[in-house]
Amino acid sequence: MKNVVSLKSLAKELNISVSTVSKSLNDSEEISDQTKERVKNLAKLRGYSPNPIAVRLQKQETMQIGVVVPNIENPFFASVLKGIDEVTNTSKYNIITFLSNESLKKEKECLDYFSKGNVDGILICIAEETNKKKTFDHIIDIKQKGIPLVLFDRIPMQPLGFDAVQVNDYDSIISAYEHLENKDCKNIAFVSSIPTLIVGRLREDGYLAKTDNPTVIAFEDLNELQRTLDETLKEGKIDGLIAADIDATLLCNSAIQKRGLKFSEEISLIGYVNASQNELSYPKISFIDQHPKEIGKKTAQILLDRLESKEENIPAKDVILNTTITIGDTSS
Amino acid sequence: MKNVVSLKSLAKELNISVSTVSKSLNDSEEISDQTKERVKNLAKLRGYSPNPIAVRLQKQETMQIGVVVPNIENPFFASVLKGIDEVTNTSKYNIITFLSNESLKKEKECLDYFSKGNVDGILICIAEETNKKKTFDHIIDIKQKGIPLVLFDRIPMQPLGFDAVQVNDYDSIISAYEHLENKDCKNIAFVSSIPTLIVGRLREDGYLAKTDNPTVIAFEDLNELQRTLDETLKEGKIDGLIAADIDATLLCNSAIQKRGLKFSEEISLIGYVNASQNELSYPKISFIDQHPKEIGKKTAQILLDRLESKEENIPAKDVILNTTITIGDTSS
DNA sequence: CTGAAAGCGCTTACAG
């Protein structure tokens, strides 16, 4: 039932050696055009295709890239994956995607599997748990094994010496803040469900840098976040909200509407959303577009460059991509 | 830089043969406990792990499952993937995920690649273009090659003889319609951005089966859909909407709010959404939950069963999973 | 209980 056509079967049928068949199909200079023709014709006729596993063993390449994604249900990562796919698609490498589900243990298992000769390179966004516990030994191990690895999105503060692709989170929030200031917001609060995540911290830092009297509402527990947010809105002082992540943004939007506040007039909101869904929603939320697909493309490209390059000692790249602000109905 | 520890290197260091080392590590009965001990200890010390490519070549198994997903940015498919991951995770198989981006050409390329000995089995949801053109030769080819394949979500009308996992789309809409009837809706319209997709047709059929005076608003072009929807709402006759897909649902929600109509009182809406985002949104939209993760789990399980089974001629399974209705603010 | 040999399906120096 498996592909029974092999170099051997072709060779036998043509009464020539396996090496000649192999060389013919690989267009070797050593072989006469006539023989090449014969071989190629039969190969086509029989529907031959080389056994990829055998080729990999011989070439000592897996031709696969391992990707670790913390949460596939977060549309941000889905778009990153799409970007990665677009780039690797045109290369000889395939993607094998593992989900860490934000678990350090799971992430270790992924990297362990990858490092056992299953992939030629790795793309990873570290899990929330990894981020919190600041445990990076399993990642550093990868360097010892000489497998190229590129980090994306959540980049540990202490440099680990890997290529990294991130977004200017700090600056993004500065811009968002200034945008709200321009809309005459005087009392801008910061709402986050990711207070411990690296990107969450950077965003909060951006906010804190801009304001004199900060109002930070930050809880991982969404119920608690919602409650506190609601209490704060009740006081009626806040006229601008910056949300630090998708969940916080949705909660802000929801809380404002439930309270019957008018967007832009009474209160403005800017946050993070899934761009395509936001486009169809009402109200359209003003948001910081991280261009996740571009993050994926850049991440994959850096890895491919490294894999294709013969040089061993290219210094680690630290790419910081720009976000843009898309203004919707919530701050116009 | 690659893993230089091999059976050979272990054998040399222990002054025994490669076969003995291999058998020891595989706990063969043939080898003395003492030798096994020695071998295992050294293997551990040297951090040996078998070269997976070599094992695969020998075992004639890729230990990989190919998955084709039409659109990773659709949260439905992201959740399906998560379900697939959960199941395959505990097996010896990895997932290699390809994105067809709703393109028939791309889908063919994926299947072509898979069928060249790159995977042991395939999970696929056909692309929109494939669905429209009803071109299934490339899928049928897979059967000829003897590679197990399981279809999910969009299942062609004409049976192709593959295992299939789908949802009771027709019945789902019947239930949704009855739900709206119970909320005293008298004029229920059906809104769809997927008029040609199999699941879209089934859903429309369900709607048509229930109503005497159908109002079907169906366009693939979202602008056109929006315009027509708006005109229909303007007439003021419709008091209930069933949306056939995520985009249509968001558009309905948006159109109703823009028009200032009161949910549940003046008009009710039920559709399809991303469950977790909907939970945080306002209003919470009443929706048909397809339990996408369960679809993924079931799909993967069927493939694993087939791969693990020795039998060749298990008849194709056609699994139809039930949806449930989750009532939100838009029809309470 | 251990090891030599063949083989999984390929590629590539090397000989002729």
Added chain:
DNA sequence: CTGAAAGCGCTTACAG
């Protein structure tokens, strides 16, 4: 220009 041989790293009948 063609082919025999070795090798990629493993497993597994088979001999001893």
